[in-house]
Amino acid sequence: MRDSLFRAAQRGKYFPMEESVGQLQDDQLTNAAFQDSFVSLPTMHAPARKERKTILWPYPRGTADCIDRANCADHFLRFNPDYRVLTDLALAFQEHASLDHHRNDLIVFAPFEDIIPQLTLNQDGCICFRGRSCQVMLNELSLGYLHRQKLLDARTSLSADHADHAMPRHLATQIINGSRVGLFKAMQMTHFERMSGQLAGLDVATLPHTVAATENEARAQLLSMNQDGAAAVIRPFSASQGTAVSFVGPGKMGEEEIANVLTTQRERYQAKYGNNDPYPVTMSPFAEAVKIEGCVTDARIFVVYDPKEGGIRSIPGMVRRAQVPLANRSKLELANAATNLNALPAADAVDGPRVFPLAHPDILRSLCLTRERLVSLCIAASRIWADAFSKTQMEANADNRPDSPQFGYGSVDFVIREGDHKAVPIEMNGSNVGSHPAVHPKYLDAFGQATTHALHNLGLGDDGI
Numbered sequence: 001m002r003d004s005l006f007r008a009a010q011r012g013k014y015f016p017m018e019e020s021v022g023q024l025q026d027d028q029l030t031n032a033a034f035q036d037s038f039v040s041l042p043t044m045h046a047p048a049r050k051e052r053k054t055i056l057w058p059y060p061r062g063t064a065d066c067i068d069r070a071n072c073a074d075h076f077l078r079f080n081p082d083y084r085v086l087t088d089l090a091l092a093f094q095e096h097a098s099l100d101h102h103r104n105d106l107i108v109f110a111p112f113e114d115i116i117p118q119l120t121l122n123q124d125g126c127i128c129f130r131g132r133s134c135q136v137m138l139n140e141l142s143l144g145y146l147h148r149q150k151l152l153d154a155r156t157s158l159s160a161d162h163a164d165h166a167m168p169r170h171l172a173t174q175i176i177n178g179s180r181v182g183l184f185k186a187m188q189m190t191h192f193e194r195m196s197g198q199l200a201g202l203d204v205a206t207l208p209h210t211v212a213a214t215e216n217e218a219r220a221q222l223l224s225m226n227q228d229g230a231a232a233v234i235r236p237f238s239a240s241q242g243t244a245v246s247f248v249g250p251g252k253m254g255e256e257e258i259a260n261v262l263t264t265q266r267e268r269y270q271a272k273y274g275n276n277d278p279y280p281v282t283m284s285p286f287a288e289a290v291k292i293e294g295c296v297t298d299a300r301i302f303v304v305y306d307p308k309e310g311g312i313r314s315i316p317g318m319v320r321r322a323q324v325p326l327a328n329r330s331k332l333e334l335a336n337a338a339t340n341l342n343a344l345p346a347a348d349a350v351d352g353p354r355v356f357p358l359a360h361p362d363i364l365r366s367l368c369l370t371r372e373r374l375v376s377l378c379i380a381a382s383r384i385w386a387d388a389f390s391k392t393q394m395e396a397n398a399d400n401r402p403d404s405p406q407f408g409y410g411s412v413d414f415v416i417r418e419g420d421h422k423a424v425p426i427e428m429n430g431s432n433v434g435s436h437p438a439v440h441p442k443y444l445d446a447f448g449q450a451t452t453h454a455l456h457n458l459g460l461g462d463d464g465i
Contacts, residue, residue, distance in 0.1 A: 005070040008087040021318050024357040025440040029371055033378035037314040039386040044404030046459040053105040053460050056137040061111035065434035075448025080461035083107050088114050098131040116145045127173040136174045140182045141432040144238025148276045176408050176454050179392040182430035185235040185282035186211045192425050202376040205422040209284040215262050222248050222258045231286035231332050236278030242340030244269035244278050247332035287424045289415040292366050293350050294325030298339045299358050301381040304409040304446040307453035312386045314378035316359035318438035323349035368421045381412040406454035409447050
């Protein structure tokens with residue numbers, strides 16, 4: 001069964017540079033960050049389930065995220081070897097056949113594109129895959145796919161200030177990391193602003209933001225934001241891997257230019273997610289980052305649940321740079337403004353690596369950071385996720401839900417702002433986040449441990465921790 005995972009993972013795209021980055025992370029600094037960033041976050045332990053168990057474990061097709069998730073699933077199977085694994089290859093042999101007759105406990109490990117169209121929601125609010133009830137679905141990004149499939153409205157309980165993290169109350173299947181904060185950048189920005197007092201002492205600054213529910217609203221708001229030529233970033237609802245992130249400016253732009261940006265954004269979103277629109281979108285100022293080889297950068301810090309201590313810790317991850325120096329283009333584009341590794345290659349891209357070890361003296365100097373400030377950033381990342389997830393737990397308790405929400409792992413991406421060198425959080429990723437090999441090799445197993453513990457806490461097996 002474990003072998004099935006690695007046959008599936010072989011079809012994922014692999015970034016060899018991440019492995020090298022992990023080996024270059026400073027051991028002592030990584031350990032200091034890991035130890036000092038602990039934030040207590042107790043979780044409840046549910047009794048073992050007696051019914052047949054089914055875990056949906058989706059991943060984006062053709063990416064390195066498949067490998068990262070296979071490693072986590074493998075960790076779970078080491079301690080729960082009676083589960084049967086069904087990959088996309090196994091499912092193809094019995095296309096559209098019901099799985100309800102299987103007596104085994106099942107892990108369905110397959111691309112989102114294969115899993116989502118075959119899901120239904122029964123009268124009890126439980127997600128079913130080919131007729132079989134599923135107790136758990138991995139990562140909160142799954143909610144976005146369910147929303148686009150019209151199985152549920154992931155935005156049902158978004159409040160006016162976009163700060164409500166509540167799950168759709170009719171959903172009986174548990175979603176690991178299911179706070180929904182990973183779906184909507186406005187929720188993240190509101191969360192950052194709410195925590196600004198706590199974060200300021202860690203040398204972290206936050207950005208203002210606005211939200212548009214329609215393309216007409218977005219056009220009007222962007223015109224207002226761009227009156228003085230300021231640049232803005234537009235992020236769509238429920239998207240990953242930088243899909244359809246767009247930019248306006250710098251320099252004053254007319255209504256037609258802005259309309260073209262929004263049209264292109266919608267087309268790119270639909271190219272990946274089908275006939276869906278990216279709204280509501282979140283708009284914020286473009287925070288120009290310190291540069292490596294003239295290219296803007298961001299820094300990823302991973303957060304993982306520590307089952308032994310009952311809380312969240314952070315691990316320094318990677319620094320990514322854009323493909324093209326910022327000054328080489330007159331406007332912000334994906335090539336010179338985005339650090340995402342899945343973007344199409346630019347013809348004028350700078351040669352050399354685009355991924356670097358965050359916990360490394362040379363890279364810290366490039367980012368105008370000290371070792372102490374990196375530890376502070378890791379503390380900030382832990383606090384950001386712990387605060388967000390504790391609200392989900394409180395809401396679940398208020399609703400008397402039978403299963404306590406479980407946190408596995410995630411990340412916070414920061415920009416080190418040019419000029420004042422403040423760290424600006426720009427994005428939270430949940431357990432959909434990849435690039436695990438970028439961490440120090442000693443800590444690579446933390447992702448699997450956290451995921452296995454979350455599943456065990458839901459009564460789905462033994463954690464072996």
